Amino acid sequence: MASIILKNISKSFADNLVIKNVDLEINDGEFVVFVGPSGCGKSTLLRIIAGLEDLNEGNIFIDNDNVTDNIPYDRALSMVFQSYALYPHMNVFENIGFSLKTAGIKKDILSKKVLEIAKILRLEDLLNRLPKQLSGGQKQRVAIGRAIIREPKAFLFDEPLSNLDATLRVEMRLEISRLHKKLGITSIYVTHDQVEAMTLADKIVVLNEGQIIQTGTPYELYNYPKNLFVAGFIGTPKMNILDCYQRGGFIYLEGNKDKKINIKTKLMDVKKIGFRSDNVILSDPNKNTLLGEIKFCEYLGSEQFVYVDCDINDKLIVIKISPKIKVVLNKKVGLKFTLENIHFFSQNGNRIH
Amino acid sequence: MFWKYGLFCSIFAGSIWGAFWQIIFTMMGILTFGIPLELDVNQMLIIGLVSGIFYINFQKTISMKIHLTAIVSMTLLVYVFNFGKPYQINESLNNINIFILIFLTSAITWISINFSLNKISIGKLSRYDLENFYIKLMWGLGLIIFILITLVPFYIMIMTSLKNQQSLILNPLDFSLNINSDFKTLFNSYIELFTDFNFHLFLINSFFVSCVTVFITLFFSIPGAYALARLRFPSKKLFSSSVILIYLIPSIVLVIPLYAIFSQIGLRNSLLALIIVYPATTIPVALYMLRGYFSSLSSEIDDAALMDGLSRVQIIFKIAIPLSKPAIVSVGLYVFMIAWNEFLIAFMFLDDPSIFTLSRGIMSLNSSEVPQQHLMAGAVIATIPVMIIFLYLEKFLISGLSTGGVKE
Numbered sequence: 001m002a003s004i005i006l007k008n009i010s011k012s013f014a015d016n017l018v019i020k021n022v023d024l025e026i027n028d029g030e031f032v033v034f035v036g037p038s039g040c041g042k043s044t045l046l047r048i049i050a051g052l053e054d055l056n057e058g059n060i061f062i063d064n065d066n067v068t069d070n071i072p073y074d075r076a077l078s079m080v081f082q083s084y085a086l087y088p089h090m091n092v093f094e095n096i097g098f099s100l101k102t103a104g105i106k107k108d109i110l111s112k113k114v115l116e117i118a119k120i121l122r123l124e125d126l127l128n129r130l131p132k133q134l135s136g137g138q139k140q141r142v143a144i145g146r147a148i149i150r151e152p153k154a155f156l157f158d159e160p161l162s163n164l165d166a167t168l169r170v171e172m173r174l175e176i177s178r179l180h181k182k183l184g185i186t187s188i189y190v191t192h193d194q195v196e197a198m199t200l201a202d203k204i205v206v207l208n209e210g211q212i213i214q215t216g217t218p219y220e221l222y223n224y225p226k227n228l229f230v231a232g233f234i235g236t237p238k239m240n241i242l243d244c245y246q247r248g249g250f251i252y253l254e255g256n257k258d259k260k261i262n263i264k265t266k267l268m269d270v271k272k273i274g275f276r277s278d279n280v281i282l283s284d285p286n287k288n289t290l291l292g293e294i295k296f297c298e299y300l301g302s303e304q305f306v307y308v309d310c311d312i313n314d315k316l317i318v319i320k321i322s323p324k325i326k327v328v329l330n331k332k333v334g335l336k337f338t339l340e341n342i343h344f345f346s347q348n349g350n351r352i353h
Numbered sequence: 354m355f356w357k358y359g360l361f362c363s364i365f366a367g368s369i370w371g372a373f374w375q376i377i378f379t380m381m382g383i384l385t386f387g388i389p390l391e392l393d394v395n396q397m398l399i400i401g402l403v404s405g406i407f408y409i410n411f412q413k414t415i416s417m418k419i420h421l422t423a424i425v426s427m428t429l430l431v432y433v434f435n436f437g438k439p440y441q442i443n444e445s446l447n448n449i450n451i452f453i454l455i456f457l458t459s460a461i462t463w464i465s466i467n468f469s470l471n472k473i474s475i476g477k478l479s480r481y482d483l484e485n486f487y488i489k490l491m492w493g494l495g496l497i498i499f500i501l502i503t504l505v506p507f508y509i510m511i512m513t514s515l516k517n518q519q520s521l522i523l524n525p526l527d528f529s530l531n532i533n534s535d536f537k538t539l540f541n542s543y544i545e546l547f548t549d550f551n552f553h554l555f556l557i558n559s560f561f562v563s564c565v566t567v568f569i570t571l572f573f574s575i576p577g578a579y580a581l582a583r584l585r586f587p588s589k590k591l592f593s594s595s596v597i598l599i600y601l602i603p604s605i606v607l608v609i610p611l612y613a614i615f616s617q618i619g620l621r622n623s624l625l626a627l628i629i630v631y632p633a634t635t636i637p638v639a640l641y642m643l644r645g646y647f648s649s650l651s652s653e654i655d656d657a658a659l660m661d662g663l664s665r666v667q668i669i670f671k672i673a674i675p676l677s678k679p680a681i682v683s684v685g686l687y688v689f690m691i692a693w694n695e696f697l698i699a700f701m702f703l704d705d706p707s708i709f710t711l712s713r714g715i716m717s718l719n720s721s722e723v724p725q726q727h728l729m730a731g732a733v734i735a736t737i738p739v740m741i742i743f744l745y746l747e748k749f750l751i752s753g754l755s756t757g758g759v760k761e
C-alpha cells in the first residue's frame with residue numbers, strides 16, 4: 001500500500017509530446033481511474049508510473065521515495081495488461097508464481113501462495129493449463145493473480161476488461177471491486193468505459209491530449225464538470241449542450257429562431273448551457289415550454305430515452321422518461337427544465353459558477 | 354464461354370493428364386529400364402480425353418468395377434493404337450515391363466482425372482466449381498512437376514553412385530539397379546571414398562564448421578535481433594537497414610580481399626578462417642529473420658516480465674527464446690545449410706586435404722583419375738545429413754507456440 005505522487009511529468013516520443021506537465025497525487029488505498037479519449041496518453045502515463053517508459057521531465061514518488069530512476073521491479077508495482085500478456089509457454093501455476101520464482105522464493109512457500117491466490121480467483125482447477133486453453137475471463141483472472149501474488153504497493157490496470165464480452169465484463173468489474181475492498185491496495189485503472197470508471201473509482205482523472213483536465217470523485221465530475229470537455233465526456237447519454245445567450249435574465253437558445261426558456265440566471269457571459277437527460281420534463285406543449293417533436297426513441301427496459309427536435313441548429317435534445325410511457329414519434333411535445341443541475345459555460349468552455 | 358462448361362473441363366483435364374503422365378512415365382521407363390523409349394504424347398492425350406468425357410458422363414454411377422474396366426480399357430487402347438507394339442519394342446523379354454509401365458500410366462491418368470473432375474457436372478459450372486476445378490488442376494500439375502524436378506536428379510545421383518565403372522561406360526543412361534550384386538560391390542564407391550579419400554574427415558570437418566557457425570550466428574543474432582525489435586536507441590533505423598545491405602554483397606566480391614587478408618595474417622589454410630568468415634555472412638540474414646519474428650511477439654509479455662523482475666537479458670533467455678523456438682530452429686537450420694553447402698570460400702581458403710570440408714572434398718574428386726560414380730557418391734554423402742537433420746527438426750518448425758498468451 002502506498003501513495004503515489006507525480007510531479008510535473010512530461011514525456012515525448014520523438015517530437016510528439018504526449019504527456020504535458022502532469023501533476024497528480026494518489027492517496028494510500030485509493031482507487032483512481034484514468035479516463036479520456038483514445039490516444040490521450042492514459043496508457044503512456046500508466047507505463048511511466050510502472051517504469052516501462054522513461055520520462056523527459058519530472059519526478060515520481062512512491063511513499064515519498066523518489067523512484068524516477070528505478071527499474072520497474074524495484075518500484076514494487078504490478079500491472080494487468082489489456083492483452084493479458086500471460087507467458088504462453090508456462091501454465092497457470094507457473095504464470096502466477098513467476099515473479100516469486102524470479103525473486104528466489106522457496107518452492108513450498110511459492111506453491112502455497114499460488115494455491116491461496118488461485119483459491120481467491122477460483123482458478124484451482126486450471127492450474128495445469130496453458131494460457132491458450134483458457135477463456136478470456138479466465139486469462140484475465142490469471143493476469144490478476146499474477147499481479148496480486150507479489151503483494152505490490154499498487155496495482156496498475158490498463159483496460160483490463162476491454163477484451164471481454166458484456167456480461168463477463170460486469171462480473172469481472174465486481175470482482176476487481178471486491179478485491180480492492182478486500183486488499184485495500186492503491187490501484188490505478190485505465191479505461192474508456194464510463195460505467196467502469198463511475199462504479200470503481202474513488203477518484204477519476206480525466207485526461208485529454210496529455211493533460212489532466214479534471215480530477216474528482218465520480219459525484220463531483222458528474223455534477224460539477226469543470227468545462228465542456230468533462231461535461232461531454234462523463235455520463236451516458238451525453239449531456240445536452242446548447243448555444244445560448246442572456247436577455248433580461250432569461251436564457252435564450254440560439255437557433256433558426258431564438259427561443260426563450262424557463263431558466264433565469266444572474267451569472268454573466270453565459271454562452272452555452274448544459275443539462276442532462278433527466279433535468280428536463282416532457283409535457284404537453286404550452287406557453288411556458290420549449291416546443292419540439294419526438295424524433296427517435298430508445299427503450300432500455302428500466303428507462304427510456306427520447307430525442308426531441310426543437311429546431312435548434314439541428315441539435316436533438318435527449319430526455320429520459322419513464323419506460324411506461326408509450327412514445328409516439330413525430331408527436332409535438334413541450335420541454336420544461338428543472339431548475340437544478342443546469343450547467344452554464346462561458347465562451348471558452350469553462351464552467352461559470 | 355465454352356471453358357465454363359463441364360464438358361470442356363473434362364476434355365481439358367483428360368488430355369492434359371494423359372499427355373502429362375505419358376511424358377513422366379516414358380521418362381521413368383527410360384531411367385529404370387535403361388533402354389531408350391520413344392515418346393508419343395498424342396496417343397495418351399486422346400485416350401485421356403476420351404476417359405475424361407467418359408468419367409464426367411458416368412461419375413454418378415461409378416463403382417470399383419467401372420474403375421477397373423476403365424483402366425484396363427485405357428491400357429488396351431494403347432496397344433490397339435500401336436498395333437500391339439507400344440514403344441516400338443520388339444524384344445518379347447521386356448514386354449511384361451512395358452505392360453506394367455502402360456498399365457501404371459493408364460491407372461495414374463485415370464486417378465488424376467477422377468480427382469480433377471470430382472463433383473464437376475457436364476453443363477455450365479457455377480463460379481465456385483469452376484475456380485475450384487482450375488485451381489485444383491494447376492495445383493496438382495505444379496506439385497507433381499515440383500516433386501519430379503527435385504526427385505529425379507536425386508534418383509540419378511543415387512543410382513549412378515551405386516554402379517561400377519564398367520556398367521557406367523557400357524550404358525550411361527541405364528539407371529536401373531543390379532539387385533543381384535552384393536553389398537560390397539553395390540556400395541563400392543562409398544567404401545572407397547571413406548577408406549581412400551578421407552571422406553570421414555571431410556564429414557567431421559563440415560559438421561564441425563557448420564555447427565560452430567550455427568552456434569556463433571545464433572549467439573550474436575538472437576540478442577541483436579531482440580534489441581532491434583524491442584529497444585529504442587539512436588541510429589536504430591540506420592543500423593537495421595544497413596544490416597541487410599551487407600547481405601546484398603555477393604560473396605564472390607568478398608572472397609578475393611578476404612583471401613588477401615587471411616593470407617597475410619596466416620589464417621588462410623585453416624578451419625578457423627571459415628569459422629570467422631561464415632558467421633559474418635550468416636549473421637545479417639539471421640538477424641533480419643529473427644528480428645521479424647521477435648517483433649511479431651507481443652511486447653506486453655516482455656513488459657509483464659520486466660514488472661515481474663526479469664532483466665532484459667533474462668527476458669531473452671526465459672521469454673523470447675522459448676517463444677521463438679520454431680523461428681530459431683528454422684534460422685539455425687538455414688544457417689547450417691548455408692555453411693554445409695558453402696563452396697567458394699572453402700575452395701579458395703583450404704589447401705590441406707586433411708581439413709577439407711565436404712564440398713571442397715568433392716571438388717577435389719573432380720579429376721580424370723577419379724571415376725564419376727565416386728563423385729556422385731560424394732554428392733550423396735553431402736546431401737544425406739542435411740536431409741536427416743531437416744526431417745528430424747521438421748516437427749519443431751511448426752509455429753503457433755505463442756498463440757494463446759495474448760488476445761488474438
Ligand SMILES: Nc1ncnc2c1ncn2[C@@H]1O[C@H](COP(=O)(O)OP(=O)(O)OP(=O)(O)O)[C@@H](O)[C@H]1O
Binds near residue numbers: 016018037038040042
Ligand atoms: N511507443 C510509442 N512510440 C511513439 N508514439 C507512441 C508510442 N506509444 C504511444 N505513442 C503515442 O502516444 C500517444 C498516447 O498513446 P497512449 O497509448 O498513451 O494512448 P491511450 O490514451 O492509452 O489510448 P487508448 O485509449 O487508445 O489506449 C498516442 O498519440 C500514441 O500515438
Ligand SMILES: [Mg+2]
Binds near residue numbers: 042043044
Ligand atoms: Mg491505451
